[in-house]
Amino acid sequence: MFVYFGVWYQVERGGMVDFSFADFFPPRFRYRPERKPPLPALFRWRPWLFRYDQHGGALYDYYLVRSPVEVGGALFAGASEPIVPVRREGQWWLYRRGGAPAAGAAPAAAPNR
Secondary structure, rough: OOOOOOOHHHHOOOOOOOHHHHOOOOOOOOOOHHHHHOOOOOOOOHHHHOOOOOOHHHOOOOOEEEEOOHHHHHHHOOOOOOEEEEEEOOOOEEEEOOOOOOOOOOOOOOOOO
16 A cells, blocks of 8 residues: 555655656656666565665665564665664554664564554
8 A cells, every 4th residue: 555655755855766657658757767766677566675785775765664573784784874763653664864763663573463
């Protein structure tokens, strides 16, 4: 349900977002070749393929991750600055590039929901 949610950031703030309808054929709108996001094909369905240093991790300010446990250390290995959890709701984690962790967002066991 949240696959498209990040597109609001693109619309409202002009940021670059993956996943986008611009990836589909026949699209009404397309990425310019030089502006295409550097993520692997079908990344949204295989997120474990993400490599911060290979896939433009520094291009993003926020990361929305679904995981039963905190995975930031492994997911953001290779980052040149801290990427910290700022909010957590069940299995959904919101990470932010730079700064200190928000209160209550530190690693903890995931609740059973």
